[in-house]
Amino acid sequence: MADIKKIVECVVNYSEGRDLNKIEKIIEPYRAKEGVKLLNYEADKDYNRVVVTVMGEPEAVKNAVVQSVGIAAELIDMTTHEGQHSRMGATDVVPFIPIKNMSMTEAVELAKETAKAINEAHDIPVFLYEKAASKPERENLATVRKGQFEGMPEKLKDPEWKPDFGKCEIHPTAGVTAVGARMPLVAYNIDLDTPNVEIANKIAKVIRHSSGGFRYIKAGGVEIKERGITQVTMNITDYTKTSVYRVFETVKMEAKRYGVNVLGSEVVGLVPMEALIDSAQYYLGLYGFSMDKVIETSLME
Amino acid sequence: MADIKKIVECVVNYSEGRDLNKIEKIIEPYRAKEGVKLLNYEADKDYNRVVVTVMGEPEAVKNAVVQSVGIAAELIDMTTHEGQHSRMGATDVVPFIPIKNMSMTEAVELAKETAKAINEAHDIPVFLYEKAASKPERENLATVRKGQFEGMPEKLKDPEWKPDFGKCEIHPTAGVTAVGARMPLVAYNIDLDTPNVEIANKIAKVIRHSSGGFRYIKAGGVEIKERGITQVTMNITDYTKTSVYRVFETVKMEAKRYGVNVLGSEVVGLVPMEALIDSAQYYLGLYGFSMDKVIETSLME
Numbered sequence: 001m002a003d004i005k006k007i008v009e010c011v012v013n014y015s016e017g018r019d020l021n022k023i024e025k026i027i028e029p030y031r032a033k034e035g036v037k038l039l040n041y042e043a044d045k046d047y048n049r050v051v052v053t054v055m056g057e058p059e060a061v062k063n064a065v066v067q068s069v070g071i072a073a074e075l076i077d078m079t080t081h082e083g084q085h086s087r088m089g090a091t092d093v094v095p096f097i098p099i100k101n102m103s104m105t106e107a108v109e110l111a112k113e114t115a116k117a118i119n120e121a122h123d124i125p126v127f128l129y130e131k132a133a134s135k136p137e138r139e140n141l142a143t144v145r146k147g148q149f150e151g152m153p154e155k156l157k158d159p160e161w162k163p164d165f166g167k168c169e170i171h172p173t174a175g176v177t178a179v180g181a182r183m184p185l186v187a188y189n190i191d192l193d194t195p196n197v198e199i200a201n202k203i204a205k206v207i208r209h210s211s212g213g214f215r216y217i218k219a220g221g222v223e224i225k226e227r228g229i230t231q232v233t234m235n236i237t238d239y240t241k242t243s244v245y246r247v248f249e250t251v252k253m254e255a256k257r258y259g260v261n262v263l264g265s266e267v268v269g270l271v272p273m274e275a276l277i278d279s280a281q282y283y284l285g286l287y288g289f290s291m292d293k294v295i296e297t298s299l300m301e
Numbered sequence: 302m303a304d305i306k307k308i309v310e311c312v313v314n315y316s317e318g319r320d321l322n323k324i325e326k327i328i329e330p331y332r333a334k335e336g337v338k339l340l341n342y343e344a345d346k347d348y349n350r351v352v353v354t355v356m357g358e359p360e361a362v363k364n365a366v367v368q369s370v371g372i373a374a375e376l377i378d379m380t381t382h383e384g385q386h387s388r389m390g391a392t393d394v395v396p397f398i399p400i401k402n403m404s405m406t407e408a409v410e411l412a413k414e415t416a417k418a419i420n421e422a423h424d425i426p427v428f429l430y431e432k433a434a435s436k437p438e439r440e441n442l443a444t445v446r447k448g449q450f451e452g453m454p455e456k457l458k459d460p461e462w463k464p465d466f467g468k469c470e471i472h473p474t475a476g477v478t479a480v481g482a483r484m485p486l487v488a489y490n491i492d493l494d495t496p497n498v499e500i501a502n503k504i505a506k507v508i509r510h511s512s513g514g515f516r517y518i519k520a521g522g523v524e525i526k527e528r529g530i531t532q533v534t535m536n537i538t539d540y541t542k543t544s545v546y547r548v549f550e551t552v553k554m555e556a557k558r559y560g561v562n563v564l565g566s567e568v569v570g571l572v573p574m575e576a577l578i579d580s581a582q583y584y585l586g587l588y589g590f591s592m593d594k595v596i597e598t599s600l601m602e
Contacts, residue, residue, distance in 0.1 A: 009596075100599045184598060248585050264586030272598035273574055276581040283584040284549050284577075285565030295310075296597045297400050297485060297573035 007100035008110060009039075009055045009184070010065060013092045014072050015081050017048040022075045027052055029067040035060030048083025049092070055099065058110050065094060066117045073122050073174035078149045086142075088149045089175035091118075093141060095130065096181045099272075107181040108132045115165050115179040122174070125156065125166030129180035134164050141178060149175045186236040186244060186275050187268035190251045193261040197223040200230035203254045207232070207247055214250075216242035229263065239275035245282045308401035309411060310340075310356045310485065311366060314393045315373050316382050318349040323376045328353055330368040336361030349384025350393070356400065359411050366395060367418045374423050374475035379450045387443075389450045390476035392419075394442060396431065397482045400573075408482040409433045416466050416480040423475070426457065426467035430481035435465050442479060450476045487537040487545060487576050488569035491552045494562040498524040501531035504555045508533070508548055515551075517543035530564065540573060546580035 016022050023043055027050075030038040035057040043050040052068075054061060069091040076090035094114065098107040111132040119126050133139040137160075147155045152175055155161045156168040163176065170176055192200055200221025207213040208220075219234035232251055236242055252262045274291060281289055317323050324344055328351075331339040336358040344351040353369075355362060370392040377391035395415065399408040412433040420427050434440040438461075448456045453476055456462045457469040464477065471477055493501055501522025506512045509520040520535035533552055537543055553563045575592060582590055 099596060184596065244581075244585065262586070264588050266587060266589050267594060269594070270596045271594050273578070273595050274598045276585075276595070277574070277577045279581040279585055280545075280577040284545065284580055285563070286567060287565050288567050291599055293568060293570070293572050294574050294577070295400060295485065295571045297575045 004101060006058055006102045006106070007055060008058045008061055008102060008107060009053065009097040009099050010061050010094065011097070012052045012054070012065060012068065012094050013087075014050050014052065014076065015048065015078065015083065015087045015090055015092055016072070016076050017043040017045050017050050017083065023050050025075060026050070026068055026072050028071070029064040030054045033060065033064055036064045044085075046083065047085035048081065049085050049087065058102070058106070061096075062110060062114045062117065065114055066121055069094075069118050069124070069177065070122050073124060073171065077173045078175045079173060081149065086145050086148055087175075088145050088147075088152055089124065089171075089177045090173070091124075091177045092145075093129075094118075094177060094179040096132075096179075097184050098181075099184065104131055104181065104183070111179050111181040115177075118177060118179065119163075119165035122171070123166065124171040124174050125163035125169070125176050127176065127178045128164045129178045131181040131183075132179065138164075141180070144178050152176050183238045183240070184270075184272045186239050186271055187234075188236055188244065188247070188265065189231045189233045189268065190248060190265045191224075191263040192230045192232065192251075192255060193263050194230055194258070195223070195228050196258075197221050197230045199255075199258045199260055200232050202258075203251055204232045204234070206254050207234070207250055214242045214247065217247060236275070239272060239278070243278050243282070244275050245279040248279075305402060307359055307403045307407070308356060309359045309362055309403060309408060310354065310398040310400050311362050311395065312398070313353045313355070313366060313369065313395050314388075315351050315353065315377065316349065316379065316384065316388045316391055316393055317373070317377050318344040318346050318351050318384065324351050326376060327351070327369055327373050330365040330372070331355045334361065334365055337365045345386070347384065348386035349382065350386050350388065359403070359407070362397075363411060363415045363418065366415055367422055370395075370419050370425070370478065371423050374425060374472065378474045379476045380474060382450065387446050387449055388476075389446050389448075389453055390425065390472075390478045391474070392425075392478045393446075394430075395419075395478060395480040397433075397480075398485050399482075400485065405432055405482065405484070412480050412482040416478075419478060419480065420464075420466035423472070424467065425472040425475050426464035426470070426477050428477065428479045429465045430479045432482040432484075433480065439465075442481070445479050453477050484539045484541070485571075485573045487540050487572055488535075489537055489545065489548070489566065490532045490534045490569065491549060491566045492525075492564040493531045493533065493556060494564050495531055495559070496524070496529050497559075498522050498531045500556075500559045500561055501533050503559075504552055505533045505535070507555050508535070508551055515543040515548065518548060537576070540576035540579070544579050544583070545576050546583045549580075 039053040041052040072090040096107045115126040204219040204221045205211045216238040340354040342353040373391040397408045416427040453471045505520040505522045508514040517539040
């Protein structure tokens, strides 16, 4: 029973991970506001960065983000900022993720509106990235952010790197912000019954896009010392195109080459309902099925 | 991302399946009302009965039901009613089904409140049934309804069958109503690659509760002539206790005795999200998983 209300998620990254007082002020616009829900925020001291996850109605989320970006611009001075994570602005990146009753096109539109509003309200230049990118070279965030805060004044003078909104000059203390749109990620790990990380690496190589695997898989091998096993750890960047079960079964198939068993798997953080239901559909051989048939129950304990 | 709002489903059965004018008036209280959504209604002429499915916030659904039961009492005269389906009242049965952020205990409580309000507002005697039943003999609706409208005046005189609300006398034209609570059903069919319905019947017998199978399965065999196959057709009456995958795998296992393949399966009507995610969890060997991790996306086409 799909509700008709559109729901978007937004994962805003700010360059402040140490001063809890400032962080509280920055996230204030996401609290107790009609149509916006603050789901989670995680500050990292070494990164000197906080990642804030909010969900809600597109217009309400946009307005809260614009307001919060203004507070971050007042409280964070990038000229003295240090931390281990790449960054180019007080509000560094703002990805929008369509969750319910929204297409990617609508999420891209929302990203553009938000980018425009941020620039108009706070005079911060904004790049659009990922699905909202205005050209292919701007899709990858790492490319956009290359040079970081310190390199941005120079980078913005290059006509290739004219911001999508705003002038070719950084905000003196808040730098530059990237606003984008992407699919919900599935962070997914598959456990292998071997302590040999070489095998996990080889399987990761087979399934990931960059070395010939599935289009929407980024993967690597990792050792889980305390359990004496290894994992193929991955991000599924579009579960509607590369299914969870398909990756799981492929890893099982490849593991056989090494006489290794697959023990199970785990999702890290949140997982889209459809990514799991799609797998149930495969394993149960469900025909004549569509997501319209699903009632969003929460009864199991 | 569970919303905290409680959501209940209610499937109200009225003894009018022919006069669309009357049906429109009866379902009017479910339309355009804050907190109530009319999902579906299906009138059957032979049964002379309409099944109305609504969903929403408990209090709002209760009030709409009470109002609608009053309209049905005015428009339907059971003394002249005829139809092929068993019935005992103008509003025949009112089951409440917990959907979100509600326990069965709360659904039972809602059923009792609704039953009381129906009796007080319209002077219709009410039986509680299924999970709301006041004694074991009243759990089964068929037992409660035995004797039907015509037999009720006599039945109500039996102290064993004193109504849970109201006096021991039927409403002269609206009869008696049953209000209950139950889990969401999963109507589920598994396809067998054989035209021999005997095999489907034998497998149905193995899995159903009544003949030694799973506690929450009611099943039978059926021939699908146009496809040259048979099905094990079933209701899973509590998917939190008897899982979809467990029944599917058991049917596969039993089908092997007859050298028959399982072709696939289908859910009929709506299916609770958790019933499918539970199966995904099994097949993917997901550990460390809980329903809190699920974001209720709707992006797939």
